[in-house]
Amino acid sequence: MTQLAPKPSGLKLTKGRRKVKDAFSSPWASFFAIVIALLWTIPTFGLLVTSFRPKVDIVTTGWWTFFSNPNVTLENYQSVFLQGNNVTPPLSQYIFNSFAITIPAAVFPLTIAVFAAYALAWFEFKGRDFIFFSIFALQVIPLQLTLIPLLQLFARGQIAGVQVLPDMEITGSYIPIWIAHTIFGLPLAIFLLHNFLRQIPRELVEAARVDGAGWFMLFRKIIFPLSIPAIASFAIFQFLWVWNDLLVGLTFGGGVREIAPLTVRLAEMVGTRGSGWEVLTAGAFISMIVPLIVFFTLQRYFIRGLLAGSVKG
Amino acid sequence: MGILTFGILTARETGWDVIAPNLTITIFGLLTFAAVIFLLFVIGERSSVKAQEWVKYLVFLVPALFLLTIGLIYPAIRTLFLSFMDARGENFIGFDNYIWAFTKPEILTVLRNTIIWTLAVPIFSTTIGLGIAYFTDRMKRGAWVKSLIFMPMAISFVGASVIWRFVYAYEPNLNKPDIGLMSALAKAIGIADPPIWLIEAPMNTFLLIAVMVWIQTGFAMVVLGAAMKNIPDEIVEASMLDGASQWRRFSQITVPMIRSTIVVVVTTVLIGTLKVFDIVRTMTGGNFETNVVANEMFNQAFQQRNYGTGSALAILLFLGVIPIVAYNIRQLRRERTER
Amino acid sequence: MSTLRRRLVAVGATAIASTLVIAGCAATEEETTSGSTGGDSGSTEETMEGCDFYADYMGNEGTEVEIYTTIIDPEASLFIDSFGEFEECTGITINWNGSQDFETQIQVRAEGGTAPELAIFPQPGLLADMSDYLVPASQAVSDSVDANYTADWKVYGTVDGVFYAAPLGANVKSFVWYSPKTFADNGWEIPTTWAELLALSDTIAASGASQPWCVGVESGVATGWAATDWMEDLMLRFQDAETYDRWVSNDLAFNSPEVLEVINEADKILRNPDYVGNVQAIAATSFATAGGGLVDGSCAMHRQASFIGGILAADFGAQIVTPEDTDVEGGITTFYFPGVSADNRPALGGGEFVGAFSDRPEVQAVQHYLTTAEWNNKKAADGGSWFSAHLGLKQESVADPVNKVAVDILQNASTFRFDASDLMPGAVGAGTFWTEMTAWFAEGKDSQAVLDAIQASWPAD
Structure with a gap:
């Protein structure tokens, strides 16, 4: 090597x-x-x-x-924008909701995951590998099986029927959706970011420690700037997954129209015509635009050589 | 009173009336989060070296562990528990659900398919993704090529399922025009009677795998591409001065330098593949010998409404990931000793 | 039976709705005026004029009731419109919430603690599984169902002797769709017995004019249900209704000779290449696309429920006509799927049921309102091609000629049975019955082997 x-x-x-x-x-x-x-x-x-x-x-x-x-x-596109009933909000509101769900639901898990990845990559403590690999294995848990217990927690503050939190009355707002996406995004984010963070040269970290940087300053001055390309690449995926998610939005949105994301609306249109594909085709393109813009924007952060000359193989 | 209510009804809140409070809560949420993080760092950086030794766990690790415990670990334990219970989770029935899973005649097909998926998808998507990432790394307008490959990731699943219907659709009536691209291509090259793509096993499984590869290659490409950006130019330049061939440069410099990232990508794609069910579900419904464990789990839990068997299958999926975890542990240990 | 399939029931009428929209509007107006019979203006401040009918529902102003359902646009709009007067008079807001993931979501929401107030269950089996979370129907609702529906329909909404859910919409499955013009042009006669039906199939096959049968059973996650409908319809014909009931409850084993006899009869049509073309391809052909063959004349007959008309109208430009309209290009209609003899006329159908997760008065008010003749006639007359098994439903409220026949069958059929796969346990009714019938086409699986496999999957209890 x-x-x-x-x-x-x-x-x-x-x-x-x-x-x-x-x-x-x-x-x-x-x-x-x-x-x-x-x-x-x-x-x-x-x-x-x-x-x-x-x-x-x-x-x-x-x-x-x-x-x-x-x-x-242009009929298919017209249907996407205009189809609906007298209580269907305009499409713009669904698009707004998608942003309002997706931006926090990308920022929160990324931040928490970078923190955890940093801890797991650079803190020396007992049980570190056990925790890391447990988180890793959690990736495989099928989302569908987590919905009911999580919903019980949000709706009633209960875990296994035991009251652990007061009834927060947050159902019907974005908050449960944000929290759910944060939780579901964490295992993969931690796993991927851990891989990048542990490649940061030990010499750099140690030099900073010798200079007197504490764990917090080390993160702020070295770890975070160096992991920007990794964060950018994961941000793209987290954004995409949340943007295209239907299940979480549907389940934790509690069927409240005012906060439903675009995918919920698209699914409604799909269902309308069991065998008609035409509205879907246009809908799929409209919902694709934003993720593509995000991809182009964040791609700029894949800067070459942030670690140049100091990476190890 | 009635009129008043009706007035409210017809003017159901739309537009700005709804967006304004929603916007407020979003901004408020983001600002609160930022403020908390800022505060934690101020406290953290101001605390003494000794205090930092425990404050750092509180700030960096505990939030993630807390969320994972309530959101994933507890449900996982609950699933394990349910896998020993009957359909509605009311009576303990021991290992019956597992015995059911292993005595069901179709299960061998399901297991075989799952293994084929977990081998084929990571291999193909990582190889192609790696190739594209390498070729476009320093290519002019490489960004365009990358975005085309990336595009499938940006398409919602609903869209993807429609796209592939237009590829695999079969027209039984030879007098009618084809809607499916594959049939049309087959006829164009002289196969007068193309197979019914989604019915012929084992071909159909590979056709479904192609959809997953199509989606996942973009992921592999982006992550591997980001890793390649970390290879110092000096090394590349040095090898060029040595006159190393393109292939040698790829196999002896690029791949070894990003090896750990390759392992990560393969692992991630593999786990994603273990979980995937919507491709199978929407395209064949698990019929025609294309079923996989994740789809059968969904079927059992939500279509046939048997949480017991559904949970048992989920636990089998979980066990399936253990060899991958073991491999990653070995990999991590090896890297540590090299360090 | 799947959500998807039920959704299609509702979708049924899209295009018809547009062609009949004028008639529908007129009917609605008429209904509205005749519905508000009281007409005396001595109403209190609380009550609007014309709201007398809603007197029993008063006292719930400002409350909201969510109805969770598989029915989405454009049918949802028609439902929402049909509640207008009720909402206006009672001050109860009805939030119609349709989702194609209803089947999964209702389980998650009920257990997760965010259940809706009312849910429209597309199948009795799902209703039974959710009964722990449901509240029994009020006495008023129960009485109304007793008065307005045949006893059978109440039984479908009853779990372990407790009545939970009132019937809503309905559909009739014992139909063969065909083009009257094609039949007239070729001089084909409507068959009245099973033997005649087979003879007609031979005639059509021999004529070479078109393929006798359009068959497709692909339906995404619910692939195979169309084949189960064939089995159920023939089960009612070749066996008696009591045998059918024993079959549903598995008192008659799925692999018994009686069922074998039925699948062998089905075999005569469904796996006869002269009748259906490529047998294997049936498993990959959507039931809707298959029906499209009626419109372009590539096949002659399509045994499918009442709701398919709307889909064929929307997607393939078909027009729903009466059997007498033999000169309409692209016109389609139905004849009764014949029994063994001409006087053997059982009917197969399905429907949906409204169950409540809350016993608040406004929830019971809405549940009750949906069982009234006023609402059922108003809803049926809105041009949406919707109908129900309500005995007070007037045939003139239903504009679509095929649905008129369907309503007649629902109200007068001597033997009516509910879709068996909807009543069987999920592992069979939404499981092996579908998948094995699919394999019957795709793999050419032996009929006895198919029945054996289904029987083997029947849950132990």
């Missing part, structure tokens, strides 16, 4: 990097990457095309026939 000479340059990190980009892109590599990318996109592209086709065309002919017989309609 490649062992590198560490360059403990204190807390200062080199930012200016020489570009070695061009030398690396072999045409074959690019070709391969592009072919895979196109292959990956065909099904989604089919959906995009379908979303602009009239209902009868969708169920009778393949989407590719669109190119020989272009028959464009």
Whole structure:
């Protein structure tokens, strides 16, 4: 394994990097990457095309026939925005709710998980591995089996029928949804972030400790800045999972229309026509826009070489 | 009175009336959280070195452990308990649910499929994700390629299931045009009578696996790509000066340098695969020998409303993850000794 | 039976709703005026004019009742509209909350402590499983159901002798959908016996004009239910109603000769390639898509419940007509799924039930209101192609010609039986009965082996 000479340059990190980009892109590599990318996109592209086709065309002919017989309609998109009954809130409210649920439900678990990952990666204490691997194993617990006990806690403050908390009356607000997402996001977040955090060179950490930095300052000055790319990549996923979640929103939202996220509305439209796919196609695209923007935005934080010259293999 | 009520009814709150309080609570929630974190750090940094030794656990570890205990550990114990109970969780029936699981004739198929899934999905998605991450790492406009691969992750599951219906749909009437892309392609290359994609076992299982790979590759690519950004340019440049081939650079520098991340990605995808049920559920309903443990668990617990058998299957899933945990423990120990 | 399937019951009418919207509106108005019979303006300050009918429900102003259900838009809108006057007069707000995850969510919410006030159960089996959390229906509701429905319907809402849930909507399954124009053009006659039906199938197959039967049993997570409906309908025909009941309770084993006889009859049509085309593909063809063949003429007959008409109208541009409308292109209607003899006319159907999780007066008021002839007629007349088993439901309230026939069957059939798979334990009714029938098509599984496997899965109790 490649062992590198560490360059403990204190807390200062080199930012200016020489570009070695061009030398690396072999045409074959690019070709391969592009072919895979196109292959990956065909099904989604089919959906995009379908979303602009009239209902009868969708169920009778393949989407590719669109190119020989272009028959464009915006009806599916109109249905997504306008369909509904006299008590259905406008779509904009569902979109707002999705943001109001997703942003805190990404910030909370990430923060708590970075803390825990830091503790598990850098604090030396008995039972550390046991705790870490228990958390790791918790990932496999099926969400569906956690809903009832958690709901009992939120709705009545009970665990196993025993009153542990006063009735908080938080059902029907965002709070149970945030807490539930935070809990469900934690095991994977801790596992992934732990992997990144423990790769931070020991020399850096020890140098800071020698300089007199306490555990809190160490986190603030070194660990956190260095783990930004990892946090950014996990933030993307947590955002996505929460944004696209239906089950948690449905269960912990308590059926309150005023706080329901976009997915609840989309599911309603889907159900409306058991066999009609047309509204779904447009709905899927509308709900995709925000996650893609998040991906593009956060990708900028995948900065090369924050740990340059000091990473170990 | 009636008119008054009716007035309220017709003007059910919409728009800003609803958004305003919701916005307030969201901002309030975020600010409270930030304030608490800030306060904890102020207290933490001001406390003495000795005090920090225990304050650090309180701040960094306890919140996560508390949430996990109420939200996951307690439900897990409850599930274990229910797996020894009857359908409605009322009477203790010992190991009957486990005996049921292992004597059910279909269970062998279900177990076999689950094993195929947990092998195929991590292997394919990690390999492809690794390749794409490597090729686009320094590629011009690599971001575009990445976002195309990433796109499936951004699609809600409802959307994905529609997408793949258009791929695998089968038209039994040879006189009617195909809606499914696969059938159309098959006919285009001369297969006049394509198979019924989702019925023919074991092909159908692999077709379902393809959907999962399609989704998970984006995850592997992003995480591995982020890890590659941590490989110092100096090493890469040095190897280039040595005239190392693209393949050698990949296999002897990139892969070893991000090995622990690869293990993490494989593990994560594997666990995700163990849990996945909605692909099978929506596309074949578990019929045609495509069933997996997670789907059967859902079926038992919520469709057939038998919490006992459903919980027993969940416990089997949990046991399935133990070898993976063991491997990761070994991996972590090995890294520590190398350090 | 799944939520999905029930949802389809409700979906049933989308397109019809739009074509009949004018008639529906007119009917609603009429109903509203005739419904408020009192007309004396001596109402108190508390009571609005025309609210006399709601006098029993008064005193609950400002309360809210959530109805949790599988029924979502556009049918939900029609339900919400139908409550308008009730809400206006009583001051009770009804929050209609539809979700396609109802079946899972109702279990989670009931146990988790956030149960709705009322839930519309799409199947008696689910209702029975939730009975621990339900409150028994009030005496008023019970009396109303006694007065307005046949005794059978009360039994479906009863668990262990306690009456919980009142019937709501209904559907009739013993129908064969066909195109009157296609039949007239080819000179095909409506069969009145099972033998005639088989003979007609032969005639159609021999004519080469189209495939005799459209069959599809794919339905996502509930794949196979369409085949169970065939079995149930034939069970009622080749065996008597008592045998059917013994079959439902497993007093008659699932793999007994009586059931084998029935599946063998089904086999004559369902697995005959001359009648249905590619037998294996049936398992992968949606029951709705299969029905689309009626519209384009690629197949001639589709045995399916009353609700399929609305789906075919919405997705394939079909038009629901009467059997006399032999000149309408794309027009579809039904004939009665014939019995062994012409005078053997049992009917199979299904329906949903409203159970309460709370005994607050406003909840009981809503539950009671839904059993009244006033509400049932108002709801049926809204153009949504909805109907119920309410005996006070006037046939003229129902606009759709097929539903008119269905209402007649519900009110007058000598032998009516509820969907068996809905009454069987979940492990069978929402489990092996579906999956084994699916395997019967997909794998060509032997009929006896299918029955044996279903019997083996019957829960021990």
